[in-house]
Amino acid sequence: MILSLGDFLWSLLVIFFMVIYFMMLFQVIVDIFRRHDASGGKKALWLLFLLCVPLVGLLAYMITNSESMAQRNVQSVQQSQAEFDSYVQNVAGSGGSAAEIAKAKELLDSGAINQSEFEALKAKALA
Helix, strand or coil: CCCCHHHHHHHHHHHHHHHHHHHHHHHHHHHHHHCCCCCHHHHHHHHHHHHHCHHHHHHHHHHHHHHHHHHHHHHHHHHHHHHHHHHHHHHHCCCHHHHHHHHHHHHHHHCCCCHHHHHHHHHHHHC
16 A cells, blocks of 8 residues: 555654644643642542543643643743752852962962961961
């Protein structure tokens, strides 16, 4: 059996919309479980509605909760970014002993400390 070009393109279109539908469905299911403002019963009713009438349930949830879904997504991204920034700062540290010696040298050059204080800071950084 040989498929015509029209049949092939129709199949591609159907597969494309199926993938989009399942992506939206999984996003809604994740959002239902992520909600803190809904009780367990309300979450169960939404899941039951999605199970019994999938397309209508999906569209109803997207229409009624789209703004709060977007806010939860933004909060999740902001929290992830803050955790990543904190991790990078902890891993990067202050630059180590070389940075401390460079700061001490700047203080020495500006006249804020004398040579003996510079040597003490340098010894402390290298210890």
